[in-house]
Amino acid sequence: MLTTDDEGIIMTRPTRKNCWRLLELVAIFASACLGVLTAQAQEGSMTNMKMGHAASQAASMTEMMGAPGLVPFEIMAGQAGQWMVGYQFMVDKLDGNLVGTDKISEEEILKRFAATPTDMTMQMHMAMIMYAPTDRFTLMVTLPYTKMSMGELHRDGTRSTERSNGIGDLELRGLYSLYATEDLRHRILANFGLGAPTGSVNLRDAEGMRMEYPMQTGSGTFSLLPGFAYLGQALPWGWAADLGSTVRLGRNNIGYRLGDRYQSSVSITRELTNWMSVSVGARGEYWENIHGSDPLLDPTDEPTKDPNLQGGKRLSALLGITFHPQNGFLKGQHFHFLGEVPVVQSLDGPQLQRRWLIRLGWQLEF
Numbered sequence: 001m002l003t004t005d006d007e008g009i010i011m012t013r014p015t016r017k018n019c020w021r022l023l024e025l026v027a028i029f030a031s032a033c034l035g036v037l038t039a040q041a042q043e044g045s046m047t048n049m050k051m052g053h054a055a056s057q058a059a060s061m062t063e064m065m066g067a068p069g070l071v072p073f074e075i076m077a078g079q080a081g082q083w084m085v086g087y088q089f090m091v092d093k094l095d096g097n098l099v100g101t102d103k104i105s106e107e108e109i110l111k112r113f114a115a116t117p118t119d120m121t122m123q124m125h126m127a128m129i130m131y132a133p134t135d136r137f138t139l140m141v142t143l144p145y146t147k148m149s150m151g152e153l154h155r156d157g158t159r160s161t162e163r164s165n166g167i168g169d170l171e172l173r174g175l176y177s178l179y180a181t182e183d184l185r186h187r188i189l190a191n192f193g194l195g196a197p198t199g200s201v202n203l204r205d206a207e208g209m210r211m212e213y214p215m216q217t218g219s220g221t222f223s224l225l226p227g228f229a230y231l232g233q234a235l236p237w238g239w240a241a242d243l244g245s246t247v248r249l250g251r252n253n254i255g256y257r258l259g260d261r262y263q264s265s266v267s268i269t270r271e272l273t274n275w276m277s278v279s280v281g282a283r284g285e286y287w288e289n290i291h292g293s294d295p296l297l298d299p300t301d302e303p304t305k306d307p308n309l310q311g312g313k314r315l316s317a318l319l320g321i322t323f324h325p326q327n328g329f330l331k332g333q334h335f336h337f338l339g340e341v342p343v344v345q346s347l348d349g350p351q352l353q354r355r356w357l358i359r360l361g362w363q364l365e366f
Contacts, residue, residue, distance in 0.1 A: 069277030069322045070238025070269050073336040073361050075229055076140055077175055077189065078132030086128035086363040094120040094352040097303075101346045109350045110155045115302045117352050118159075120150040120214070124168075128363075136177040143198070144168035146217045152302070166217040168199040173225060187231040191244060195223030201254050210296045212304035213258075220252025236271035238279075251292055259288025259311055267318065275325050281318040283340065287311055289348060303350040312347035314354065316340045336361040 071077065078084060097104050097116065109116040126144040133139070147165040154160070173193035180187040199218020203211045227244035246261040267281030290307035293299070299306035320338040325331055340357040347353060 069271050069275075069324050070233045070235075071231060072240050072242075072267055072269075072279075073320070073322065073334070073338065073359075073363075075175070075189070075231070075240070075242070076128070076130045076138060076363075077177070077187075077231075078130060078138050078365075080132055080135045082132045082365060084128075084130040084363055084365050086130070086361065088124075088126040088128065088359060088361040090122075090124040090126070090357065090359045092122040092124075092357045093355045094122075095355050096353055097350045098345065098347045098353045099349045099351075101344065104350050106153050109303065110153070113155075113300065113302050113350075115152050115154045116350065117302070117304055118151040118153050120148065120352050123147045136180075138175040140173045140175070142171045142173070146199075148215055148217075150215060150304075162205055162211060162215060164203045164211055164215045164217065166200050166203065168217050169219055169223070170196045170198045171225065172196070185232060185234060189229040189231065191225065191227035191229065191242075193225035195219070195225060195246065197221055197252065201252050210294065212297060212302065213290060213294070213307065213310060214304050219248065219258045220254060221257055222249045223247060224249065238269035238271075238277075239267065240269075240281075241266045248291075254294050256290050256292035256294055256307060259290055261285070261287040265318070267320075269320075269322075275323060277322045277324075279318070279320040279322070281320075282343075283316045283318055284314070285316070286313040309348055309351055312345060312349075312351060314342055314345040316342045316354075316357075332365045334361075334363040334365075336363075 076084060076086070096119075097106070097109060106116050106118065124144050124146045126142055128140060128142045130138060130140040145165070145167050147163075149161055149163045152160050152162065171193055172195075173191065176190045176192075178188045178190050197218055197220050199216070199220075201216045201218050201220035203216055205211055224247040225245070226247070227242060229242035230240060232239045241264075243264045244262070248257045248260055251257045263283060263285045265281055265283040267279050269277050269279040271277045287310075289309070289311040293307045294305075297305040299308075303309045318338060318340050320336065322337075323335040325333065336359070338359040338361075340359075342354050345353055
């Protein structure tokens, strides 16, 4: 829906109908990919039956254990008694403002607000610990540390930079296998979890003023983390689709609740060697506006202080590379790179748009 304010700036608010249209497109893409790859897997199985008995037996054993390079890096499904520790580094770069899908200049924003964000860089370090008490059930704990900087342009022409850092919200997650074929060709997993408010919602700037919503490292509320995932593989191919969400509970002690988030992704992976694989995919995201408000933030001062200008939706393209050495002192370790670039995004702005996102990850199994 489009509206026009008193200053003549076009405003847009994402709706749930548009969100589901986006997710439907991702689902259609996932179905098409899975259908094509399943057909290829069946054809490949007939070809493999003609190969030598020793080679077929080795491939069968690899499939039964689950080829490590064919499972998305963020899905940590282990075997009974297995531990895993991991580290992930992420850089998220935002630059330029959007209203809906349209660009809006800083000059136009300053007709309505006293200041406007110009760019933002977020760096996140995340530690992970995983344990699988059974083959079907995996537990995981994650804790992020976030560092952010945001450039601002003021109506008088001066520029400034705000910075914040601190730990984020702790997440406790469980992953349960609802269905799996004997050779792990097809698997359906249920995700469930709880987010705890260990991050701050009261970070202050150099002048002692409370910082805007995007510069806080926490939510201040507990969150539910439900979701589902599908994994498929037929060497040397793998494919996956997942749906995840963050559902906020109650309001924090400041008086607001961050908007719920929903995301869906699909990916196709190809093993190039027994120690390296590449993947391509797509991710759809939808996040709501903030419910309530911080009484210390003036929504007319800057778009980042308006709780009604924080929602949006995005469809991004993904490209990943995973290394999983089979021998030597690096055996049992996984190294992952994932790049993410928006294809289209519609923001309930004025709001900073994402330019790119990069993730680097490491895991150790023992």
